[in-house]
Amino acid sequence: MKTRKQLVMMGIVWITLSLPLGANGSAQEKFPSRPIQFIIPWAAGGGGTINAQALQVPFEKAIGGSVQIVNKPGGGGTIAWNFVANSPPDGYTLGITNPSGVVTVYTTKTGVPLDRFDPIAYTVGVPAGVVVRTESPWKTFKEFIDHAQKNPEKIQMANSGHAAMYHIGIVGIEMAMGVKFTHVPFKGTGPCITALLGGHVDGSLNEVSTLLPYVESKKFRVLAVSSQARSPVLPDVPTFREFGFDLDVGTWYAYVSAKGTPKDRLQKLQEAFRAAVQSNEFKSLYQKQGGVTEFKGPEALVAYFREQDRLWKRIIEFGNFRPE
Incomplete structure (x- = not known):
């Protein structure tokens, strides 16, 4: 026969086990549930x-x-x-x-x-790539920058919106190379690409995954990329680093x-x-x-x-x- 003390202790244990889990218990629940x-x-x-x-x-x-x-x-x-x-x-x-x-x-x-x-x-x-149409007069990034330096604000660069990431990226190229472009904002990447295809602007900056289909169909030429090493999908395209500046945009x-x-x-x-x-x-x-x-x-x-x-x-x- 159980003593009074044993019955009390059993009651305490039962009550403890019956209580809902607190913070420590919830941390042990299965994740994710x-x-x-x-x-x-x-x-x-x-x-x-x-x-x-x-x-x-x-x-x-x-x-x-x-x-x-x-x-x-x-x-x-x-x-x-x-x-x-x-x-x-x-x-x-x-x-x-x-x-x-x-x-x-x-x-x-x-x-x-x-x-x-x-x-x-x-x-x-x-990586991002500086891109122009294949019929563009600029065959290399050096030619592109040389023209920009000699003709401030003459090159029209499309972007996906004012103060959007690639608009700022293009400003980064201005900062690094001492050039000045005319910035042409569009509402999104799609219209930006369409404008370049149609010859309404001279160039743009965009991620290479977006540009690849147009490069493969011979509509666009990528002049330089922002990655530290050359891209495996664009092995003939130089990096910004090869022109003396590092711009991870x-x-x-x-x-x-x-x-x-x-x-x-x-x-x-x-x-x-x-x-x-x-x-x-x-x-x-x-x-x-x-x-x-x-x-x-x-x-x-x-x-x-x-x-x-x-x-x-x-x-x-x-x-x-x-x-x-």
Whole structure:
């Protein structure tokens, strides 16, 4: 027969086991137990969506859960970045960012500083290329720059919108080479490319994955690329470095979560991204598009964010851009 003391102790144990899990218990729950959202700051069909779709299957396999790709365009990306920054820091809402995430901190009133996020993974970099039509008189980047130096503001350069990433990238070339272009803004990359095809402008700056189909069909000529080494898909095209300046104004895609996400969940997300970035299907897609796949974890990503921030801020100050 149990003593009074034993009965009391059994009661305490039963009550303890019956209590709902607190903070410590919730940290031990299965993750993920519901779909993880990839929040894309741009309309469906663009580079961000393509990146998320390429990662989705190998990421799901690695993490043992499902992914929902959600497009939240508007505000130059800031609507989506604010949504992610203000979401619960539970690892279920991840945002994709690129150089526009850096640029809009300085060029808009709604930009979101990167220190409001927990960095997770860098996935790929895609260099930018200075492009002209094949019938253009400029066969090389040197000829193009020589003409610009001798004829200030005569070369019309298309961009995808005032203060957009590649508009600022073109200003970066002005800063590096001491030239002055006439900037012609359009509403998006598509109209920008159409204008160049139609001969309404002289050149542009855009990511090589966008330009490749036109290069292969002999409609465009790429004069130089922004990558540190020559692109495998454009091996005959020199880099900016070969002309004496370093200007990393291509695009890249990285993933972040709201600040304060539990470390164990961040670790699991990082490992899933690592596996996805190193998968054959992901690498194969970007090899065809001129992208350089590379997994960077949080420490390396923070260092890269800071490097990009210094670069874009310097160009923005040179170009006298103001928040709008």
